[in-house]
Amino acid sequence: MDKIILEMRGITKTFPGVKALDNVSFKVREGEIHALVGENGAGKSTLMKVLSGVYPAGTYEGEIHFDNEVRRFSTISDSEELGIIIIHQELALVPLLSIAENIFLGNEIASNGVINWPATFARTQELLAKVGLKDAPSTLITDIGVGKQQLVEIAKALSKKVRLLILDEPTASLNETDSDALLNLLMEFRKQGMTSIIISHKLNEIRKVADQITILRDGGAVETLDCHTQEITEDRIISGMVGRAMEDRYPPRDPKIGETLLEVKNWNVFHQNHRDRQFLHDVNFTVRAGEVVGIAGLMGAGRTETAMSLFGKSWGHKISGQVFMHGKPVDVSTIPKAIGAGLAYVTEDRKHLGLVLNNNIMHNTTLANLDGVSNNGFIDERKEARVAADYRSKLRIRSHSIYQETVNLSGGNQQKVVLSKWLFTDPQVLILDEPTRGIDVGAKFEIYTIINQLAAEGKGILMISSEMPELLGTCDRIYVMNEGRIVAELSKGEASQESIMRAIMRSGEKH
Amino acid sequence: MAIDTRTETPKVSVSDYLRKNIREYGLLLALVVIMLLFQFLTGGVLFKPVNITNLVLQNSFIIIMALGMLLIIVAGHIDLSVGSIVAFIGGISAIMLVKWGWHFSLVVPLCLIIGAAMGAAQGYWVAYQKIPSFIVTLAGMLVFRGLTYVVLEGRPIGPFPKEFQLLSTGFIPDFLSFTDPATSVVKNYVALLAVLALVGWAIYSGLKNRRLNEQHGTPNEPFVFFAGQMAVISVVAVFLGFQLSTYRGLPNVLVVMGVLIAFYTFVTTRSTIGRRIYAMGGNEKAAKLSGINTERLTFYTFVNMGVLAALAGMIIAARLNSATPKAGVGFELDVIAACFIGGASASGGVGRIIGAVIGAFIMGVMNNGMSIMGIGIDYQQLIKGLVLLAAVFFDVYNKNKAV
Numbered sequence: 001m002d003k004i005i006l007e008m009r010g011i012t013k014t015f016p017g018v019k020a021l022d023n024v025s026f027k028v029r030e031g032e033i034h035a036l037v038g039e040n041g042a043g044k045s046t047l048m049k050v051l052s053g054v055y056p057a058g059t060y061e062g063e064i065h066f067d068n069e070v071r072r073f074s075t076i077s078d079s080e081e082l083g084i085i086i087i088h089q090e091l092a093l094v095p096l097l098s099i100a101e102n103i104f105l106g107n108e109i110a111s112n113g114v115i116n117w118p119a120t121f122a123r124t125q126e127l128l129a130k131v132g133l134k135d136a137p138s139t140l141i142t143d144i145g146v147g148k149q150q151l152v153e154i155a156k157a158l159s160k161k162v163r164l165l166i167l168d169e170p171t172a173s174l175n176e177t178d179s180d181a182l183l184n185l186l187m188e189f190r191k192q193g194m195t196s197i198i199i200s201h202k203l204n205e206i207r208k209v210a211d212q213i214t215i216l217r218d219g220g221a222v223e224t225l226d227c228h229t230q231e232i233t234e235d236r237i238i239s240g241m242v243g244r245a246m247e248d249r250y251p252p253r254d255p256k257i258g259e260t261l262l263e264v265k266n267w268n269v270f271h272q273n274h275r276d277r278q279f280l281h282d283v284n285f286t287v288r289a290g291e292v293v294g295i296a297g298l299m300g301a302g303r304t305e306t307a308m309s310l311f312g313k314s315w316g317h318k319i320s321g322q323v324f325m326h327g328k329p330v331d332v333s334t335i336p337k338a339i340g341a342g343l344a345y346v347t348e349d350r351k352h353l354g355l356v357l358n359n360n361i362m363h364n365t366t367l368a369n370l371d372g373v374s375n376n377g378f379i380d381e382r383k384e385a386r387v388a389a390d391y392r393s394k395l396r397i398r399s400h401s402i403y404q405e406t407v408n409l410s411g412g413n414q415q416k417v418v419l420s421k422w423l424f425t426d427p428q429v430l431i432l433d434e435p436t437r438g439i440d441v442g443a444k445f446e447i448y449t450i451i452n453q454l455a456a457e458g459k460g461i462l463m464i465s466s467e468m469p470e471l472l473g474t475c476d477r478i479y480v481m482n483e484g485r486i487v488a489e490l491s492k493g494e495a496s497q498e499s500i501m502r503a504i505m506r507s508g509e510k511h
Numbered sequence: 512m513a514i515d516t517r518t519e520t521p522k523v524s525v526s527d528y529l530r531k532n533i534r535e536y537g538l539l540l541a542l543v544v545i546m547l548l549f550q551f552l553t554g555g556v557l558f559k560p561v562n563i564t565n566l567v568l569q570n571s572f573i574i575i576m577a578l579g580m581l582l583i584i585v586a587g588h589i590d591l592s593v594g595s596i597v598a599f600i601g602g603i604s605a606i607m608l609v610k611w612g613w614h615f616s617l618v619v620p621l622c623l624i625i626g627a628a629m630g631a632a633q634g635y636w637v638a639y640q641k642i643p644s645f646i647v648t649l650a651g652m653l654v655f656r657g658l659t660y661v662v663l664e665g666r667p668i669g670p671f672p673k674e675f676q677l678l679s680t681g682f683i684p685d686f687l688s689f690t691d692p693a694t695s696v697v698k699n700y701v702a703l704l705a706v707l708a709l710v711g712w713a714i715y716s717g718l719k720n721r722r723l724n725e726q727h728g729t730p731n732e733p734f735v736f737f738a739g740q741m742a743v744i745s746v747v748a749v750f751l752g753f754q755l756s757t758y759r760g761l762p763n764v765l766v767v768m769g770v771l772i773a774f775y776t777f778v779t780t781r782s783t784i785g786r787r788i789y790a791m792g793g794n795e796k797a798a799k800l801s802g803i804n805t806e807r808l809t810f811y812t813f814v815n816m817g818v819l820a821a822l823a824g825m826i827i828a829a830r831l832n833s834a835t836p837k838a839g840v841g842f843e844l845d846v847i848a849a850c851f852i853g854g855a856s857a858s859g860g861v862g863r864i865i866g867a868v869i870g871a872f873i874m875g876v877m878n879n880g881m882s883i884m885g886i887g888i889d890y891q892q893l894i895k896g897l898v899l900l901a902a903v904f905f906d907v908y909n910k911n912k913a914v
Contacts, residue, residue: 314800335802345800353800356793358860367790368801370783377783382727389728403730421801 004068005030005195006051006164011062013046013055020046021060022219028164028197028212033190035206036199038216039241039440044199047216048166052086053079066164083163087153089172093141100124100137103156127155131185147178154185165189165196171205172438175299175466183209201440203234215240242442250473251445253452257476258289260327261460262343262429267321269309275317279305280484283321287429287460292451294475295464296500302484303464304348307431311345312338325428339368344427346418348434348464350411354418357407361399362388364406364417369425391420395450412443419450429460436470448474468497482507525733533909534854536736538869541902543743545873549880556883557876560758563751568679568830570875571764572597572823573842577849577867578775579816584850585779586812587792587859588637588644592651593820593846596629597839598659600824605668605834608675615675623821629655630817631810638809652843660836669833679830681763697753699760706752710745717741764826771819776864788812792859848895849874852902873898 006028013021021043028034036044049055051064053073064071066082073079076086093102100120109119124137131151135144141152150170157165167186171179179202186196186209200206206213213225213232222240225232238249267283270276280302287293295303308315310323312335323332325341332338338345347353355364365388366373373384388402395416399409406417415435422430432451436444451474455461465471471478478495480488480503488503529536550557557566576593583590604622607613629651636647670676687700697703721731731737755761779785791798791805799805823842828834851857852873853866874895881891 311800312802334804335800336804339802347800352794353796356790356797356860358793359790363786363790367786367798367803370786374783379781379783379786381781382723382729385727385729401730425802 003030004028005066007065008047008051009063009065011047011050011060011064013043013050013060020219021050024062024216024219024221026214026221027224028195030195031190031193032211033186033196033198033209035210035213036197036216037201037203037206037213037237037241039442042216042241042440043219044216045168046219048086048168048197048199051079052076052084052166080160083161084166085157085160085162085164086166087150087157087168087170089169091146091149091153093149093152095142096140098138098140099128099133099135099144099152099155102141102152103127103159105156107159123159124155127158130158131155132181145178147174147181150174150178150182151185154182163195165194166199167196168199169201169438170198171200171202177298179205201438203237206237207232207234213237217241217243238441241440249441249445249469251449251452253455255290255292255455255476257291258458260286260288261325262287262462263324263327264310265322265324267306267310267323268319269305269316270318272316278484279316280309283481283484283486285462285479285486285489287462289428289458289460290455291477292455292461292463292475294471294478295462295481296468296471296478297481298504299466301481301504303481304433305484306481307345307433307462307464310338311335311343311431314345339425339427342426342428343431344368344422344425344429345431346415346422346433346435348437350414350418354421355406355414358405360403360405361392361397361409361417361420362402365391365402365420365424368421372424387424388420391423395420395423396446410439410443412439412446415439415443415447416450419447423454427459429462430454431462431464433464434466435463436465436467444470468500471500472496480504480507525735528733528736532732532736534906535863535866536740537905538852538854538866538873539740539743542869542873542876543747545876545880546747549876549883553880553883557880558750558754560754562879562883563754564758564762566875566879567762567765567768569879570871571679571762571768572826573845573849573875574768574868574871575771575819575826576816576823576842576846577853577871578771578864579812579819580846581850581853581855581862581864581867582775582779582788582812583644583816584847584855584857585792585859585862586788586809587795588809588812589648589847590633590644590813590816591648591843592629592633592655593816593823594839594842595652595655595659596626596817596820597824597827597842598834598836599629599655599662600626600821601828601834601838602659602663602668602836604675604825604828605671606662608671609668615672615678618675619678619825622825623818626817626819626821626824627814628817630814630820633817634810634813637813638806644813656836659838663834663836665836667833667835669831671829671832675825676829676832677763679762679764679826682759683761683763683766685760697756698758699756702760703752703756705761706748706755710748714741714745767822772864772868779864784808789860792861794860845874846871848899852899854906856906870902 004027008024008026011021011024012019024043024047026047038044050060053076056074057072066084071082094105097105103124104120109116109123121137128135128137131154133148133151133155135148141149170182174182183205186198189196198206198209210227212227215222215237263286265284267280268278269280271279283306297303305315309319310332313319313333314335323330330341332341332343351357356367362384366384370379373380373387385402392399392402397413397416399413406414409417436447439447451461451463463471463475472495476492478490478500479486480490480500482504485507487507490499546557556562580590580593600622603625604618607618607621608615633647633651636642637644683701685699685701687704689700690697717737721737724731787798787803787808791803791808795805824839827838831838849871850862850867851870853863853868853870855862855867877895877898878891881894
């Protein structure tokens with residue numbers, strides 16, 4: 001256990017104008033799971049790219065020792081040859097090829113360019129068994145869920161002789177069951193002597209599996225914690241990441257709840273693609289002025305679908321039910337009508353559904369309300385710039401200027417731009433779908449602060465989140481959804497991780 | 512890695528600015544270099560007044576269609592049918608004017624409406640039925656070409672009435688004849704004064720805009736570039752205007768084209784419709800979720816293309832003074848190439864009207880120059896193809912270097 005398999009010494013990597021890594025040293029022992037944590041932009045991914053040869057030797061300073069020898073990787077295949085395999089956050093699978101084809105892509109079992117299919121399928125079976133997947137090797141990637149896709153990526157890594165497996169946020173898009181399965185698999189591999197590095201934002205998972213934790217902050221390695229010699233709490237990790245003790249992860253608030261703003265009655269929706277399958281059943285809920293209402297539930301419970309079907313029928317079909325604002329029925333059948341009724345929907349997928357990435361902050365800010373900065377279809381550029389600058393300072397968006405393209409912003413700042421866009425439509429009720437997904441601890445706190453301010457201004461907030469502590473920390477009331485139904489409504493006093501899970505489990509038994 | 516600059520930095524260094532905007536200045540520079548090159552290679556024929564007039568007449572329809580095509584490409588689509596629309600509109604305008612003897616004041620608007628309908632017929636499938644535009648307009652290209660043969664019964668029709676021909680061969684009359692045209696160098700004072708007035712206005716409004724930007728803290732391009740660009744444009748414009756004024760003055764087509772260029776520049780940079788098209792091309796789903804009716808926007812982008820192609824069709828028919836079923840073959844490729852040379856992105860969301868116009872002029876000057884030099888059509892095509900590839904490579908190279 002004490003043999004050092006990997007040592008990175010004094011790694012410094014500079015991009016034009018930015019020092020991404022500053023003299024980072026990092027040691028991994030053979031056969032352990034080593035967690036790498038830090039805020040977004042702390043340099044985790046850059047460090048792993050240096051290790052795997054994405055940034056070739058010579059473009060950084062410092063030394064990499066693997067198996068006690070200095071290594072200079074100039075391409076990814078150099079590092080793969082030694083068994084250093086990296087699985088990126090965005091999966092690199094071809095959706096319309098089979099599992100077997102994906103696993104051996106670029107590494108086919110073939111002679112003279114002719115693929116040996118029987119051998120390929122047999123070998124795939126073996127690999128799938130190792131990762132606990134029961135699907136046939138001929139199944140197309142597009143037909144299996146994200147959780148299984150992640151396992152296919154691992155099987156692909158195993159098909160090469162892997163000695164050090166690097167996983168970049170492997171559970172970011174997985175639900176709890178799939179995450180658990182994946183983490184158990186990692187622990188199983190540890191028993192067999194494999195070394196892994198896991199990058200993650202989910203501290204509870206890290207506590208569960210990690211032997212050592214290295215914390216990066218602002219491009220420097222702050223400390224390495226050994227989980228066997230000391231008790232590591234989540235707060236301990238967070239204080240290392242942000243450089244200060246985080247007494248409270250959620251800003252305090254003093255709710256002033258007013259009249260009912262939004263009321264949804266008997267909301268029934270059929271599935272977007274499987275058109276005869278009813279997906280949402282008699283969903284009823286209310287949001288009051290100044291109130292933050294949460295929707296908890298597992299992946300696939302119908303939370304995002306509820307929000308999107310409500311917001312201009314953006315999801316589903318055969319939608320029925322009534323929507324009231326201030327007690328009066330409103331028409332939300334198209335997105336412009338929904339916006340007009342005072343709704344705003346901040347998507348969970350800001351890169352694909354929230355932002356026009358190659359447009360600048362200003363253009364994204366005004367996109368949903370161009371009429372607010374134009375006269376008769378004629379954009380008043382100076383007014384537009386004023387509006388964007390205003391939101392930029394109000395929401396503290398960190399950027400060179402409002403003319404910076406949003407693709408270059410960090411996750412937290414991108415989220416703030418999406419929020420600006422919707423705030424500029426002056427909504428009465430904001431639906432926030434996973435508003436802090438993939439953003440770092442410091443930025444999360446800022447988002448919570450913004451949510452509190454909005455509630456204090458008398459807006460209603462409906463917040464969908466998969467992170468239960470976040471819901472418990474910010475919401476005044478929590479609805480629990482499961483299998484397309486609202487199965488419980490919990491007041492702040494009643495809500496806890498246990499009571500939410502209990503509600504989900506019980507509702508599952510009934511059917 | 513996070514860049515934590517809170518302060519606005521409107522002042523940028525000249526070299527930084529050049530690196531970021533090399534594409535735009537490069538394009539203008541390329542046009543000037545190509546013009547000078549062919550002026551030299553053709554032994555001074557390129558800039559002769561009569562040839563400049565020809566250059567305008569030969570390229571006006573490409574530029575007019577490039578305006579619509581740019582919007583289509585920015586919206587993330589393509590339109591292969593414009594060459595066939597050109598032929599079809601030429602054909603039916605000939606039937607209405609020549610065979611049926613209708614007056615042109617009725618025929619011209621009618622043809623624009625038919626063009627709109629042809630664009631709509633394609634836009635419907637692209638926007639509402641989500642069929643890729645490449646396929647829809649490929650079908651349209653074949654259908655409209657076939658229809659042209661049907662209505663013309665395979666034979667050319669002509670000649671057109673005099674008034675209709677003026678659309679492309681007419682000139683703005685000189686009502687300010689200060690000197691006797693027979694003896695003086697300047698034969699058309701209207702042309703000269705119009706160009707001088709436009710240049711003056713451009714410099715004035717450019718300066719005014721900079722001042723307003725300064726007052727509102729909006730960053731300006733470095734003054735060196737502003738001045739340089741203005742100087743190049745002014746010198747070229749005044750020179751061309753002077754040359755034109757020593758011949759027959761401003762061609763009607765040039766005026767139509769100028770008005771359209773100004774109008775579409777305005778639409779793309781200052782109007783909400785333009786902004787929405789760019790947003791849609793950049794990320795259609797995000798635009799839709801922001802309340803933009805992306806289907807209707809796509810539909811009207813194709814309608815607009817149809818109208819411009821119809822206008823181009825009439826200009827070509829009037830210029831050739833006959834409608835033939837083979838008119839406009841391959842024009843779609845010239846038009847699309849102009850947009851890409853002008854910096855439009857094939858994946859949508861990026862492109863500028865002025866870029867497409869300069870792109871079309873680059874192609875036009877090369878066509879014209881090589882024809883004067885007597886280079887065969889074979890080598891012309893080869894050279895144009897390489898220029899297109901080089902221009903797009905330049906884009907990709909710059910983008911990769913910037914990352």
